[in-house]
Amino acid sequence: MIGRMKGIMTLACFLGAGFLVATLLTVQPSFAAALSPDDCIKCHDQAPMDIDTDGRRHKTDITCVDCHEGHPPRDLDIIPPCSNCHADTPHFELEGCMTCHNNPHTPLTISLTDNLTDPCLTCHTEQMAQLQQNQSAHTQVACSKCHREKHGFIPECSHCHSPHTEEMTNQDCLTCHMPHMPLAVTYPEDTPSKSCAACHDEAYELLIASQYKHKELLCATCHKEKHMTIPKCSDCHGSPHPAAMMTKFPNCGDCHGLAHDLNK
Ligand code: HEC
Ligand code: HEC
Ligand code: HEC
Ligand code: HEC
Ligand code: HEC
Ligand code: HEC
Ligand code: HEC
Ligand code: HEC
Ligand code: HEC
Ligand code: HEC
Ligand code: HEC
Ligand code: HEC
Known part of the structure; x- marks a missing residue:
């Protein structure tokens, strides 16, 4: 080492200090450049294998040395931060990229903990x-x-x-139910009445035991589309009786009882 320094010093004295600086600056990069991605596999097997099987765009768009610069012999940190290449979107501002992308050599293998929003x-x-x-x-x-x-x-x-x-x-x-708004219940017109009966067995029993034509109808035919919709009789029947009679008895139920059991 001392001998080598001496040699360089002598060389420096001979050629001038400017040349020395230039030499020290170029030596390391040229050594690193001598290592091609094909060399890595001679000493490392896991990383090249991962990249080969599932490296995705870390395989096709870049090589080992775009990420790992200067190894060996430079004694530097050759693990790159993701932000070297991914920046300027909200996603790239997140902390701890590798908690989800836990292997940079297979970047789209993503593992998720159960508390993320x-x-x-x-x-x-x-x-x-x-x-x-x-x-x-x-x-x-x-x-x-x-x-x-x-x-x-x-x-x-x-x-x-x-x-x-x-x-x-x-x-x-x-x-x-829509999963992101589960209480805004809507349903199609052919929904089987049994599905409603699960919670409204009283209404269901009353209707199917009754003797009137409403029993032929599905719950969803009257209670259309959205849960808790209550229909008006006139939606389907219009105005079946003279206006004078309706002024005296404004509610259909006064004479016809319940929709589910017209007899009552
Ligand atoms: C001559 C064998 C050899 C070659 C060729 C080689 N490496 Fe290494 N590499 C090593 C050794 C030895 C270590 C240290 C291993 C350890 O500490 O467990 C290492 C460590 C590493 C590390 C880990 C550094 C750290 O900070 O943990 C990376 C990254 C790495 N090499 C990348 C590469 C890349 C990329 C290539 C190809 C450009 C390459 N190596 C070529 C032998 C080699
Ligand atoms: C997108 C950038 C990127 C590319 C491309 C990449 N690496 Fe890595 N590599 C990393 C990062 C980041 C780590 C640190 C992983 C960790 O901390 O768990 C790492 C870790 C390593 C390590 C040390 C830990 C280990 O897994 O053994 C080696 C060796 C290594 N890489 C070799 C390679 C080789 C060889 C290639 C090319 C076949 C390569 N890397 C391609 C980013 C990359
Ligand atoms: C040397 C530059 C470089 C580094 C460092 C780097 N990436 Fe990438 N990464 C790229 C490029 C280039 C692409 C492809 C184009 C793009 O999506 O921006 C890419 C794509 C990706 C993709 C999408 C892969 C696909 O096939 O669509 C993910 C995920 C990713 N990177 C995650 C990471 C994570 C996590 C880190 C840090 C561990 C990291 N990258 C570090 C250059 C890099
Ligand atoms: C909470 C988990 C999580 C964290 C933390 C995370 N990512 Fe992602 N990332 C994802 C998911 C999920 C995708 C979508 C993957 C897909 O489209 O298949 C993704 C996609 C990507 C992509 C490819 C799509 C794109 O928008 O370019 C890149 C690149 C990426 N992440 C980089 C990063 C970087 C860099 C960090 C850290 C700053 C990071 N991610 C942090 C989960 C995460
Ligand atoms: C970097 C961007 C990104 C991040 C972060 C991300 N996703 Fe995605 N997600 C996507 C893309 C892109 C798709 C595909 C969209 C498509 O196919 O139309 C997707 C699709 C989905 C799908 C639909 C899958 C399907 O079969 O329709 C779900 C569910 C999902 N993401 C949930 C999540 C959850 C939960 C998180 C957080 C842990 C998350 N995503 C984080 C980009 C991301
Ligand atoms: C209670 C469970 C649950 C929660 C919480 C939840 N989802 Fe979903 N999500 C689902 C189900 C189930 C589907 C499938 C819907 C379908 O197939 O019609 C879905 C579908 C998706 C889709 C696919 C596209 C779409 O809208 O149908 C994305 C993206 C998505 N969810 C993202 C998210 C995100 C982001 C969050 C947190 C803000 C989240 N989900 C919370 C259950 C949930
Ligand atoms: C990861 C677990 C999980 C999944 C999957 C899930 N839920 Fe839930 N859901 C909950 C929790 C927790 C509650 C609140 C406590 C309870 O009622 O059990 C809830 C409550 C509900 C409620 C009542 C909401 C309120 O505010 O009273 C409805 C409706 C509901 N879920 C429907 C669904 C439907 C439909 C799906 C499928 C698309 C689904 N859930 C998938 C966890 C989940
Ligand atoms: C015919 C329509 C319909 C179907 C099909 C349906 N639900 Fe519901 N669900 C409802 C209605 C209406 C409510 C009551 C909402 C309210 O209280 O405002 C409800 C309430 C819930 C609740 C809240 C707790 C409770 O029991 O009252 C959960 C959880 C739930 N549904 C889960 C499910 C699951 C899981 C399925 C599939 C197996 C399902 N639902 C199928 C209509 C339906
Ligand atoms: C999971 C249980 C559940 C299911 C399934 C269900 N409901 Fe309900 N329903 C409820 C609850 C809870 C209420 C509120 C009761 C209250 O406030 O007294 C309600 C109320 C109603 C009301 C009365 C609204 C009012 O103003 O009094 C109607 C009408 C109704 N449901 C129709 C239906 C129909 C039609 C179906 C089938 C498509 C159905 N429900 C399925 C639980 C359910
Ligand atoms: C012919 C139309 C019609 C049909 C079919 C029908 N309903 Fe109704 N329902 C009504 C009307 C109208 C009301 C308001 C009370 C009244 O006028 O009798 C009502 C009231 C209700 C109520 C709230 C009051 C109560 O009785 O609890 C529920 C719950 C209900 N219906 C559920 C159902 C279910 C479940 C079915 C199927 C088994 C069903 N309905 C079938 C028209 C109908
Ligand atoms: C969704 C439409 C709808 C609604 C709402 C509705 N009905 Fe009907 N109603 C019918 C149908 C369909 C019939 C059978 C008509 C036929 O076959 O001629 C019927 C038949 C009747 C009949 C004759 C019964 C029989 O067995 O001959 C009466 C009375 C009647 N409805 C009264 C009412 C009253 C009162 C209301 C409000 C409480 C009401 N309807 C709400 C559709 C409806
Ligand atoms: C004052 C009592 C009374 C009132 C109020 C009343 N109806 Fe009637 N309605 C009758 C009588 C009586 C009949 C004939 C009964 C029969 O033929 O069995 C009848 C018959 C009907 C029929 C069956 C017609 C047919 O073709 O069989 C329908 C539908 C009907 N009414 C609907 C309604 C509606 C909707 C209302 C409210 C707007 C209403 N009614 C109000 C007494 C009344």
Whole structure:
């Protein structure tokens, strides 16, 4: 080492100090440049294998040495921060990139803990808007409690709830409930009355036991579309009786009883 320094000093004296500085500055980069990505695999097997199988755009758009500059022999930190190349969007302002992207050599293998909401909002805002504008217990459930483990996973309701009736499938749940606004219940006109009967057995029993034509109708034919809608008789029957009679008895129910049991 001392011998080498001496040699360089002598060389420096001979050629001038300017040349020395230039030499020291160029030596390291040229050494690093001599290592090509093909060399890495001679000493490392895991990283090249990961990149090869699932490196995605870290495989196609860049190479090992775009990230790991100058190794060896330079004794520097050759682990790059993600921000070297990803910056200036809300997503890239997040802390701890590698808590989710936990292997930079397979960047789209993403693992999620079950308490995440804010990081999701760097890309998805629509769902949060729905959850907030339609307050329900789901507003307090973290996104990744439902969309768990793997990005894009869609949960079944039955993971957390039992169905109202045994025969209900997950698809049925979604015909009445939207997951991000579960209390805004809407349903199609062909919804089987049994689905309503799960909670309204009294109305159901009364209707099917009655002797009038309303029993042929589905609950959803009268209580259209949105839960808790109450129809007016005139929606379907218009004005069936003379106006004079209706002035005297303004309510249809005065003579016809209940919609579910006209007899009463
Ligand atoms: C001649 C063998 C050899 C070659 C070729 C080689 N490395 Fe290394 N590399 C090592 C050794 C030895 C270590 C230290 C391992 C340890 O500390 O466990 C290391 C460590 C590393 C580390 C970890 C550094 C840290 O701070 O933890 C990275 C990253 C790395 N090498 C990348 C590369 C890349 C990229 C290439 C190809 C451009 C490459 N290596 C080529 C031998 C080599
Ligand atoms: C997108 C940038 C990026 C690319 C491209 C990349 N790495 Fe890495 N590499 C990293 C980061 C970041 C770490 C630190 C990982 C950690 O802390 O767990 C790392 C860690 C390493 C390590 C040490 C830890 C380990 O996994 O053994 C080695 C060795 C390594 N890389 C080699 C390579 C090789 C070889 C290539 C090319 C085949 C490569 N890297 C491509 C970013 C990259
Ligand atoms: C040397 C530059 C560089 C570094 C450092 C780097 N990346 Fe990348 N990364 C790229 C490029 C280039 C792309 C492809 C174009 C783009 O998406 O910007 C990319 C793409 C990605 C993708 C999308 C992959 C795909 O196939 O669509 C993810 C995820 C990613 N990077 C995560 C990370 C994370 C996490 C880190 C830090 C551990 C990191 N990157 C560090 C350059 C880099
Ligand atoms: C809470 C988990 C999480 C954290 C933290 C996180 N990401 Fe992501 N990232 C994701 C998910 C999920 C995707 C979407 C992947 C997809 O589209 O398949 C993604 C996509 C990406 C992409 C590709 C799409 C794009 O917008 O370019 C890049 C690049 C990226 N992340 C880089 C980063 C960087 C850099 C950091 C740290 C500043 C980071 N991520 C922090 C979860 C995370
Ligand atoms: C970097 C941006 C980014 C981040 C962060 C991100 N996503 Fe995504 N997400 C996407 C993209 C892009 C898609 C694909 C959209 C498409 O296919 O139309 C997607 C799709 C989804 C899907 C739909 C999958 C399907 O089958 O329709 C769900 C669910 C999802 N993300 C949940 C989440 C959750 C939960 C988080 C937070 C842990 C999150 N995302 C974080 C970009 C992101
Ligand atoms: C109670 C469970 C639950 C919670 C909490 C939840 N989701 Fe969902 N999400 C679902 C279900 C179930 C679907 C599938 C809906 C379908 O197939 O019609 C879905 C669908 C999605 C989709 C696909 C596109 C769409 O809107 O249908 C995205 C993106 C998404 N959720 C993101 C999020 C984000 C971001 C959060 C947090 C702000 C979140 N979700 C909270 C259950 C949930
Ligand atoms: C990760 C668990 C989870 C999943 C998956 C889930 N929920 Fe929930 N849900 C909850 C929790 C927690 C509550 C509040 C406590 C309770 O009622 O059990 C809740 C409450 C509800 C409520 C009552 C809301 C209120 O404010 O009273 C409805 C309706 C509901 N869920 C429907 C659904 C439907 C439909 C699905 C499928 C699309 C679903 N949930 C999927 C966790 C979940
Ligand atoms: C025919 C429409 C319909 C179907 C199908 C349906 N629900 Fe409901 N659900 C409702 C109505 C209406 C409420 C009451 C909402 C309220 O209290 O305002 C409700 C309430 C709930 C609640 C709140 C707690 C409770 O029991 O009152 C949960 C949880 C729930 N549904 C989960 C589910 C699940 C899971 C499925 C699928 C197996 C499902 N629902 C299918 C209409 C339906
Ligand atoms: C999970 C249980 C559940 C299911 C399933 C359900 N409901 Fe309800 N329903 C309720 C609750 C709870 C109320 C509120 C009761 C109260 O406030 O006294 C209600 C109230 C009603 C009301 C009365 C509104 C008012 O102003 O008095 C009507 C009408 C109604 N439901 C129709 C239906 C129809 C039609 C279906 C099937 C498409 C249905 N419900 C399915 C739980 C349910
Ligand atoms: C012919 C139209 C019609 C049909 C079919 C019908 N309803 Fe109703 N329902 C009404 C009307 C109108 C009211 C308001 C009270 C009245 O005038 O009798 C009502 C009231 C209700 C109420 C609130 C008062 C109460 O009785 O508890 C519930 C709950 C209800 N219906 C549920 C149902 C269910 C469940 C079914 C199917 C089994 C059903 N309805 C079928 C028209 C109908
Ligand atoms: C969604 C439409 C709808 C609503 C709302 C409705 N009805 Fe009807 N109603 C019918 C239909 C359909 C019939 C059968 C007509 C036929 O077959 O000729 C019927 C039949 C009747 C009949 C004759 C019964 C029979 O067995 O012959 C009476 C009386 C009647 N409705 C009264 C009422 C009253 C009172 C109300 C309000 C409390 C009401 N309806 C609300 C659709 C409706
Ligand atoms: C003063 C008592 C009274 C009132 C109030 C009344 N009705 Fe009637 N309605 C009758 C009588 C009586 C009949 C004939 C009964 C029969 O034929 O069985 C009848 C018959 C009907 C029929 C059956 C016609 C047919 O073709 O069989 C319908 C539908 C009807 N009414 C609807 C209504 C509606 C809707 C209202 C409120 C706007 C109403 N009624 C108010 C006494 C009344």
